Amino acid sequence: MYPDLRVGMVGYAFMGAAHSQAWRTVNHAFDLPLQARMSVVCGRSADQVAHAATRLGWAGHTTDWRSLVESDEIDLIDICTPGDTHAEIALAALAAGKHVLCEKPLANSVAEAREMAAAAAQAQSHGVRAMCGFNYRRVPAVALMRDLVARGRIGAIRHVRATYLQDWIVDPEFPLVWRLRKEIAGSGALGDIGAHIVDLTQFVTGQSITTVSALTETFVRSRPLPSESAGLAASANGTVLGDVTVDDAALFLARLDGGAVATYEATRFATGRKNALRVELNGALGSLAFDFERMNELEFYDATGPGAEQGFTRILVTEPDHPYVAAWWPPGHGLGYEHSFTHEVRDLIEDIAAGRDPAPSFADALQVQLVLDAVEQSAASGAWTDVETVLEPA
């Protein structure tokens, strides 16, 4: 039998449910050197966290995250709370020698993210691992995209074109949930979904964004206060209005350090687009395109083949020779959103067992935060804004 990896998870809403499914599944799909144990889930309300423990399958539950991170019965802290609490929990967990998996965005401010990255670097010297949960890196089609770029299949990259389009608050009567309040969420579409395309494009290209010109917009500036919410759904509470203090949409131009130019767009107002995380790369030798609405597909244009046969090849990324896929079903039997989390914790478990640093590191996530910060600065000033670099060139 393999040694246990005892997990304590903080937060149990949308992200907590997704992570729970991952922890529950990972050792059944993959043969791993550690056995994940769903030990304790933590939340603020005793009643609700007890219910969540049952529903999500955790052995225990608590309302005291500080004792959880200090517990000798826990090896890893999985942080699934809103962004305003990430730093405090993560810093305490790292200080207590616990491995940390922290949902994105790493923090609500660069200052916090910087502190977290520093703590992670220090903890690393004691064999403690920290990872930020940019789960889309673990979609098989995205991992294949990264592989093809790394193998030079599209040559020098000229263009990056990234959008993350949703429409869940187009209705002006949709209430003022926490994701629309700056003090909790940090930012709006920018940090929630823009962070994903910043990380994803830096990951697949191997390049860093160096400078940005941005605009942000809040189309609906006040909304009814919410009565209750669950996941991204919520209902309004009568006619009392509150101010939306985050962006509904963020658009920016960018340059990357490998010479590519880029457009980015994150919005919650793209009517009919439910979760359209799309990335296209155009290189000197080919192109790659991904759309999460068809997450089991990758489009690849190979400009080096016979001319009359060239075109975008729709690769069904469901075959045993594709990343992560051999663990699952026969050819053509697609995976879903949740598998990205299962792959994430699979990689994390393997890295912990091997004594390797997982990616994306907190430093990677800080770098994303610095981009988001530059975007906000640029949107405010109207000027191109350079991104500070914390990462050494790969």
Added chain:
Amino acid sequence: MYPDLRVGMVGYAFMGAAHSQAWRTVNHAFDLPLQARMSVVCGRSADQVAHAATRLGWAGHTTDWRSLVESDEIDLIDICTPGDTHAEIALAALAAGKHVLCEKPLANSVAEAREMAAAAAQAQSHGVRAMCGFNYRRVPAVALMRDLVARGRIGAIRHVRATYLQDWIVDPEFPLVWRLRKEIAGSGALGDIGAHIVDLTQFVTGQSITTVSALTETFVRSRPLPSESAGLAASANGTVLGDVTVDDAALFLARLDGGAVATYEATRFATGRKNALRVELNGALGSLAFDFERMNELEFYDATGPGAEQGFTRILVTEPDHPYVAAWWPPGHGLGYEHSFTHEVRDLIEDIAAGRDPAPSFADALQVQLVLDAVEQSAASGAWTDVETVLEPA
């Protein structure tokens, strides 16, 4: 706490793994009146079944299916073995008063299927439930397709066009696995995947196939004997050849009792098509099209809307108001193949708790078997062959 539903599963290969994931997940995704327990898994090899129990997450294991079906510690038998053993196990389980979930095809012969349907009908009078595992019915897009037909949104159905295209044995060096041997598998593409499109089209249309004209073909008539296999993958064992005794492809025309005409095609030789289960229905008022390679989408043509705006609407079947979806993730976060099994056992659990007969019943599955039998007869005789009806009109 809810009462337990203690499951004993026979077989632990591809289907066993898929069912295990479903049993493990179902009570975490859905709020259900019974709590599934993964009690015992059963297989022929003591070593392998012990390993499977660990890997797939079953509390116990055994090599004796007869004692399993008689055990007082088991409420439901889940049959995931090849088709030649379905009848014996299912009959014994029903006789022992156990609920039964039996993978498709129900049996390798009409005679067996008939006996099983009769046993299920008798068991039903004692409150024992039997269901056949045509999992594709539980893909949300397929369930939505059924809803739209039932609500009259496409009117009287004129055409059914169904294919199930795979390519996993195009290579003539692929070995002679059990699925290519008639004595174990019953038939080839016809029973393995053709059964799915027969059931699926009868389900979504609410119509039964009444007569068929068929051809079957075996393109590669001998293959190397296998050394080992896992799932649909396998490796060959040198140069000793054996005869392929099943069809590689089955094609047939059909008429349905509601007036539709149809084409069906099941093949393992459609190079590049990995799991292309496709169904299109054309009705007097609209059309519907589904392709499992894009399982989170349904195409709907509504001929009753404004003329200049008509077209096939690509419905992303990932929204809370779609069948099964509210239990999962936010809008646009797609599901995968395995979710069809989770939905299947969810419906089964609800039916058992409610004292309702689940669908598809063994009689439904016998009806599918009668179609397959008519197809084989027609392919042999060259004549149109009528399908015996066991089902009363809905």
Added chain:
Amino acid sequence: MYPDLRVGMVGYAFMGAAHSQAWRTVNHAFDLPLQARMSVVCGRSADQVAHAATRLGWAGHTTDWRSLVESDEIDLIDICTPGDTHAEIALAALAAGKHVLCEKPLANSVAEAREMAAAAAQAQSHGVRAMCGFNYRRVPAVALMRDLVARGRIGAIRHVRATYLQDWIVDPEFPLVWRLRKEIAGSGALGDIGAHIVDLTQFVTGQSITTVSALTETFVRSRPLPSESAGLAASANGTVLGDVTVDDAALFLARLDGGAVATYEATRFATGRKNALRVELNGALGSLAFDFERMNELEFYDATGPGAEQGFTRILVTEPDHPYVAAWWPPGHGLGYEHSFTHEVRDLIEDIAAGRDPAPSFADALQVQLVLDAVEQSAASGAWTDVETVLEPA
């Protein structure tokens, strides 16, 4: 200056308009050894044909097709009338030493088609050329499909899957136009559009259909008599009904002489499908798929490439190295339906100038007619029906 090719066209409805656009355009797009001249258009009504001459751009007009085919001022007769008149006109034209381009289907009966093929064979010995107008062969994507098959890129063909789906008479109030009357049209969907997919699949595969099992159906058996019609559009004339004497849909299974098995379906009742001529070929080394609704694209699966990069490649058949395309616009600037006719007359002009026999010959078209005849016989008898072969193996 190049010598003239003086054309006399009989018929000026939908097909006449399409051919006129082709004759008008061909020498401007292509550099050809003969200069087409739109000399005379012929029709039954003096008023209407005069009007058509102006509208379609013909120098002269006549109501006397017999004098037209005998005229010394005419080199080629282009037959665009309904199928019941093809034989008489074509035979007279060939007898008069005129080249003939005859719209498909070649004739309404095998007997007529046989006579026409014999006459064409005899005329050939005098340097007179005859071609049947299966224009879809000249869509660049179809021509590319043919090239790829001929070059062995998909290997031995296992499966042919062909549909031609339209929906223009789904409405039961659509009137009884000539295309729905057997005495004029010969057959319904079978001859009108089924003929195209029979020719097209025989063309792209290089194989001939040897045997068929068919069903035909007429969903709406009586319709209002028409008041007037234009192209495929028409309006009804009150409540007087007449009998539909042709098929609304024809479905058949087939075997081809190279070992492939096939499904064919032609229908005018596929709601929402406007002109969905689709052909898919699955071979031992790859697959090809074409859909006329996206006529500038061809999908190609190459199973010989790197495994993890395989998929269906969407070739935009709009590049200079694709068949016919260099004559037109820059990369990516798509062509339309009418260009298939321009390419058809381009090839015909080049063949005439070179003293070559054009394809499809009348013998090719007779072979199509023999398939249609076998389909009708099979639909009537319920038995598999062999197709007589007039063509020698290629």
Added chain:
Amino acid sequence: MYPDLRVGMVGYAFMGAAHSQAWRTVNHAFDLPLQARMSVVCGRSADQVAHAATRLGWAGHTTDWRSLVESDEIDLIDICTPGDTHAEIALAALAAGKHVLCEKPLANSVAEAREMAAAAAQAQSHGVRAMCGFNYRRVPAVALMRDLVARGRIGAIRHVRATYLQDWIVDPEFPLVWRLRKEIAGSGALGDIGAHIVDLTQFVTGQSITTVSALTETFVRSRPLPSESAGLAASANGTVLGDVTVDDAALFLARLDGGAVATYEATRFATGRKNALRVELNGALGSLAFDFERMNELEFYDATGPGAEQGFTRILVTEPDHPYVAAWWPPGHGLGYEHSFTHEVRDLIEDIAAGRDPAPSFADALQVQLVLDAVEQSAASGAWTDVETVLEPA
């Protein structure tokens, strides 16, 4: 018979060929109050223009554009030359009382464009008409897009997302053709294809771009000098290099006067994208998306319909109730690139006959030029740059 509209065309390369096909076809497809006559084509080389007259179907030819614009035998001057000559020819033609159709971009500088717009406004008072050739407005799917927006079907527009992606100069050995030289072409991707998406989005939204933040990039800064070119194809002449003096790609963010935010990207370095002019609009009530690579389709999301049936509807814009389509072929028989020009001259002829001002006017085209100018200024300065408004609000 209708009165003649005698056309003199200046320039006979790619655009000249496209316009010729339009003039040749328009009166045969549409019933119009004026009969276009292809009177004279004009070019610099006597030999080449004589050859072009034959090839493109013009009755006469000349090398003297000044006498052409003054000729009493000409009613309309069609300008198909590179942008550096537009102003001089157009001004002379308008002064001579000739109607003018001028290819886009209207001019190479704002100053020229302003002068042309002023001249057109003055000529208008004498019944002389001027139109700029933004042909993509006349693609049926684009015209339908405009109609749906104008009818309020997508509500208030939040997002505009426009790209025009080509790849014809990805190869660094592609020679330095005139389109890559600023003194002739004015700008690179920006003016050549960026102009189209600026005009198109302003047309379909009915909104004007008010401010931009831009970057431009030239990836390949020197190229071999060309030996000869035709259309967009060209061959290089050995190893002598020259400087590329235009942009290879232009990207910009924008705000529109109706409240929408936008991203724009025009590039010749999007490997595999041949002519991907794409526009997506997201509104409060729905969305619309168009891609010229599938020019016969329009995607429409209607957020006002039944929730579970919502999705992007792929409208095949090939039906008689769609703009321009009734003149052509039966349902589902798609059109090509050249039809946009035929529709353009059809609208121009109708406007001339009706004494109406055609759109896009020279003022509309000046407005596009002002946007392009602001983009270039912004790219140079790094600051957001406002666009001067010459158009009164609609």
